[in-house]
Amino acid sequence: MKWATRRGIHVDRAACAWLIRRSIDPDAEFVFVDDPSEVPAGATPFDMRGAELGHHAGDCSFETILRRYDLDDETLWDIARIVHEADLADERYDAPEAPGLDVICRGLSMTHDDPELLTITGAIFDGLYEHRRRALLLGREPA
Amino acid sequence: MAARLKWVFLLYRLPRNPSTPRIALWRGLRRLGTVQLADGLVALPLDARTKEQLEWLAEEVVDACGEASIWIAEAGSAAQERALAGRMAEAVAAEYRAVSAAALAARSSSPAARRRTLRRLRRELRAIRLRDFFPPPEATEARQAVEGLAGAREATA
Numbered sequence: 001m002k003w004a005t006r007r008g009i010h011v012d013r014a015a016c017a018w019l020i021r022r023s024i025d026p027d028a029e030f031v032f033v034d035d036p037s038e039v040p041a042g043a044t045p046f047d048m049r050g051a052e053l054g055h056h057a058g059d060c061s062f063e064t065i066l067r068r069y070d071l072d073d074e075t076l077w078d079i080a081r082i083v084h085e086a087d088l089a090d091e092r093y094d095a096p097e098a099p100g101l102d103v104i105c106r107g108l109s110m111t112h113d114d115p116e117l118l119t120i121t122g123a124i125f126d127g128l129y130e131h132r133r134r135a136l137l138l139g140r141e142p143a
Numbered sequence: 144m145a146a147r148l149k150w151v152f153l154l155y156r157l158p159r160n161p162s163t164p165r166i167a168l169w170r171g172l173r174r175l176g177t178v179q180l181a182d183g184l185v186a187l188p189l190d191a192r193t194k195e196q197l198e199w200l201a202e203e204v205v206d207a208c209g210e211a212s213i214w215i216a217e218a219g220s221a222a223q224e225r226a227l228a229g230r231m232a233e234a235v236a237a238e239y240r241a242v243s244a245a246a247l248a249a250r251s252s253s254p255a256a257r258r259r260t261l262r263r264l265r266r267e268l269r270a271i272r273l274r275d276f277f278p279p280p281e282a283t284e285a286r287q288a289v290e291g292l293a294g295a296r297e298a299t300a
Contacts, residue, residue, distance in 0.1 A: 008191055055199040056206065058167065088196075089273055090174055099269060 001025045002043035007032040009114045011105040012087040013047045014121035015062045015079070020046070021122070023071050032114045060087045075133045079125070101128075148224055149189040150216045153197045156183050157209035164207035171200045176274025178231050186227070188276045189215060232277040239281035242267055246288035261292040 003020055005013050009032075020028045031043055039045045046053035047061035056064050062083045066076055085091070085098035086105070104124070108117050134142040153172075157165055175196050177185035187193040194213070201211035218224035242264055249260035268289055275282060 006195075010192075010195075049198050049202055055202060058203075089270065090171070091270075 001027070002029050002031055002040060004031045004033055004039040004043040004045045005047050007034055007114060009109060009117050010087070011102055012060050012062055012083060014105055014118060015083040015125060016046050016053070016065055017118050018122050018125040019062060019065055019076070023076070024069055030118065058092065060084045075129055075136060078132045078136060079128060082128070147217045147221070150186045150218070151189045151194045151197055152184060152186050152214040152216050153177070153201055153211060154184050154214060155201065155204045155209060155211040157204050157207060164203065168200060168204060171203070174274065176231065176235065176276065178227060178234070186216070228277045232279045235271055235275045236279040236281040238271050239279065239285035242271070242285045243281070243288040246285070246292055249292060257292050261289065264289045264292070
């Protein structure tokens with residue numbers, strides 16, 4: 001399937017792309033556009049104005065996708081806490097990891113184009129997932 | 144002569160009731176550090192992040208049965224641009240002054256209380272910096288006042 005989002009990826013879109021490949025569509029193909037009108041026919045837009053998979057009722061797009069696709073993995077919701085604060089910083093959640101994740105993504109967007117950035121952030125989110133999965137399992141920060 | 148700044152405007156109209164979306168919007172605008180130009184018109188200096196954040200707020204206005212649009216603008220004169228930047232700098236300067244005052248007041252408290260205040264004020268400073276587009280001198284003063292609470296670290300720095 002084709003998925004479309006805005007060019008100039010930042011943390012919420014990087015997290016969404018990782019989530020889509022991981023939990024919804026392993027063969028997902030991503031297209032980057034400048035304007036909602038450029039979304040190719042048949043592609044599902046995400047993290048764009050007017051898209052169903054966007055920000056809604058104070059949720060960031062990552063949270064919206066978790067809800068729309070009924071992904072109730074508690075580790076994914078723990079990552080949503082971090083992504084929400086990295087994207088919005090509205091202090092809805094306690095997420096000390098968020099400012100770090102935010103600057104890492106911002107820095108990567110200065111040195112890499114969107115497809116490269118998704119490859120790198122994919123590995124970052126894989127690692128984050130494993131870390132948070134173990135943390136939730138142990139009930140403490142893993143060594 | 145430097146080129147003029149570009150600004151992103153959010154023009155909006157939101158029903159007076161219910162008040163929840165109005166309050167959510169007001170909080171969002173405050174968090175982003177927007178400057179109010181007129182009733183229902185706010186501005187931020189344009190960059191990828193500010194435009195995106197205002198677009199999401201516009202989306203929330205529309206979700207709440209209001210009207211919203213995003214515009215890119217440039218001040219008609221350098222003086223106008225300076226006045227707008229000055230208003231924004233003054234707004235964050237007031238926030239920095241409050242942080243400095245809280246840091247100075249905490250100097251004489253117990254080490255445990257000082258550490259708690261240090262943590263809180265560092266977090267507050269981070270939030271203010273996210274909406275500080277024209278850093279006033281108070282920004283440096285506030286950082287120094289807060290880090291002064293760290294004491295031991297200051298001595299080794």
